[in-house]
Amino acid sequence: MQDYPQYRSQQKIIHWLSAVVVILAFLIIMFKIILSQFLGGMPNIYLLHKSIGVLVFILTIWRIKVIIQYGIPDVLDKHQRLQRILSKSTQGFIYIFLLIVPLSGYLMSSRPLNFFGIISIPAINVPNEFYQFFHTTHLVSSYLLAILIMLHVIGALYHYFWVKDKVLQSMLIK
Numbered sequence: 389m390q391d392y393p394q395y396r397s398q399q400k401i402i403h404w405l406s407a408v409v410v411i412l413a414f415l416i417i418m419f420k421i422i423l424s425q426f427l428g429g430m431p432n433i434y435l436l437h438k439s440i441g442v443l444v445f446i447l448t449i450w451r452i453k454v455i456i457q458y459g460i461p462d463v464l465d466k467h468q469r470l471q472r473i474l475s476k477s478t479q480g481f482i483y484i485f486l487l488i489v490p491l492s493g494y495l496m497s498s499r500p501l502n503f504f505g506i507i508s509i510p511a512i513n514v515p516n517e518f519y520q521f522f523h524t525t526h527l528v529s530s531y532l533l534a535i536l537i538m539l540h541v542i543g544a545l546y547h548y549f550w551v552k553d554k555v556l557q558s559m560l561i562k
Contacts, residue, residue: 392554393461400561402451406486407537409447413440414534438497439504441490448486463558478539485533492529496522 395403416423420433427433464472494501494512496519501509514522547555 392558393463394558395461396454396458397561398454399451399458399460400559402447402454403559404561406444406447406451409440409443410486410533410537413437413444414530416440435502438493438501441493442501442503442509444486445490448483452483461558463555465553475543478536478543482533482536482540485529485536488529489526489533492522492526496526 416433416437420430420437424430424433427436464475466472494509495514498511498514498519500511503509544556544559547553548557
């Protein structure tokens with residue numbers, strides 16, 4: 389029996405699946421030139437990146453729904469007020485950027501999006517003058533998301549190695 393709070397299995401699966409998918413989206417764009425040689429050119433790279441972005445958006449909506457439905461376990465000590473504030477605000481901003489990044493990417497494209505070749509998501513016709521706004525939003529939000537994810541990982545490792553509590557273990561799949 390566990391003597392520390394645990395996230396639900398569904399929350400753990402969504403968390404780790406989201407982590408893998410977000411990292412994959414970053415890696416595809418970082419190594420797009422190399423990957424384009426193996427995946428049939430840049431149009432296929434961007435198609436894959438956009439499809440993964442839709443997946444990130446869907447996983448985030450699902451994750452928020454699960455949080456609203458079941459809540460989240462109280463894994464931090466109630467007396468650690470600053471840590472609780474940092475943790476909750478970092479996680480909250482991660483969720484916000486997990487929505488902003490795919491939405492701004494979709495809106496800057498102004499083309500129909502073929503989701504993994506399964507379904508076509510129609511384009512929203514946005515005036516050309518908004519392209520730069522959505523492109524900048526997509527880029528800046530992506531970098532901010534990456535920084536927040538790094539802070540999140542550092543926080544989890546801090547708890548595991550220095551505080552030696554069970555914060556990290558509460559999210560591990562067993």
